[in-house]
Amino acid sequence: MIPSVHLSLTAPGMRTVRLTQWALTCVMIGCLILTGGLLVYKQHIEEHVSHMETKLANIQTAHNTLMNQARAEGIDLSDKRIRALPDEITFAKHVRERLAFSWTQFLNDLESAVPQKISMDSAVVNFKDSTIILSGSSSTLKALHHLVDSLKASPSFYHVVLAQHAIKTTRKPHRRQFVLFTMTVSYQPT
DSSP states (O other): OOOOOOOOOSOTTHHHHHHHHHHHHHHHHHHHHHHHHHHHHHHHHHHHHHHHHHHHHHHHHHHHHHHHHHHHHTOOOOHHHHHHHHHHHHHHHHHHHHHHOOHHHHHHHHHHHOOTTEEEEEEEEETTTTEEEEEEEESSHHHHHHHHHHHHHSSSEEEEEEEEEEEEEOOSSSOOEEEEEEEEEEEOOO
């Protein structure tokens, strides 16, 4: 019997080449799968973009229709005009508040709350926060204290705050003391 000899006729390092071929084949199959996935994802994105473009075209058509209707009715919807609207709304609210404020009602409420021995010099109304700054004089500190209590007891006035007061003396011939004051009150007509 003749002994068998296994002699490899392949070049040395062929095993490494075969393993590299296998690895590259796997990488290529993975890339093909990834490419297929990306194509499906691209198609999905294109459908979404197409849907959004349709919606945008509908919105632009509705916008143009609205603008044409507004122009036909004489309404200005330009960007400049729309930016000016908040200021005009604020102004309209301010005018409405001023028109709604009744000086007669305020003075009647104030007269009913102010005790004797108090003289009012001014009343400044702040329409933004419905506060009134009252300035005046009283014959004594006790009368001023009575004014504060009387305003607090009134249903029309609240948050009575005495901002400042000063005791002054009249000049000759009769030296009398009096109290100058400034106070802030919130007003809600009854």
